[in-house]
Amino acid sequence: MGNFIIINKNQFKQSADSVTFDIPSMGEKKGFLVWFEGKFKAYVNECRHMEVCLDWQPNDFFDEDKKFIICSTHGALYSPKTGVCISGPCKGQNLIKLNTLERNEDIMIFTDKEGCKKNG
Numbered sequence: 073m074g075n076f077i078i079i080n081k082n083q084f085k086q087s088a089d090s091v092t093f094d095i096p097s098m099g100e101k102k103g104f105l106v107w108f109e110g111k112f113k114a115y116v117n118e119c120r121h122m123e124v125c126l127d128w129q130p131n132d133f134f135d136e137d138k139k140f141i142i143c144s145t146h147g148a149l150y151s152p153k154t155g156v157c158i159s160g161p162c163k164g165q166n167l168i169k170l171n172t173l174e175r176n177e178d179i180m181i182f183t184d185k186e187g188c189k190k191n192g
């Protein structure tokens with residue numbers, strides 16, 4: 073089944089909320105799970121412009137309006153639903169997605185190579 077991380081849904085308090093986690097199988101990289109408009113999506117916490125974390129403070133990923141994931145370095149905006157950069161220096165590129173599976177109160181996040189999708 074590969075490497076996976078389990079996060080309980082009860083950690084999410086409101087839409088546009090997020091929970092971060094380590095990805096041991098990817099070295100020093102970290103990931104984050106967002107809950108946005110009733111859906112859970114997981115991504116590697118790395119901007120597509122440069123290899124830096126997106127959050128400006130730990131676990132603070134959203135812009136002021138809570139509509140987009142924003143990169144704290146140069147302000148690229150990403151869709152929380154798709155991971156596509158819609159504005160900024162990496163416009164059109166995708167955050168690295170991690171496959172997820174909902175199981176009762178938990179979200180399983182797959183963090184091995186097969187669980188990552190660079191595009192789409």
Ligand code: FES
Nearest residue numbers: 119121143146148
């Ligand atoms: S590093 Fe994220 S927009 Fe430049």
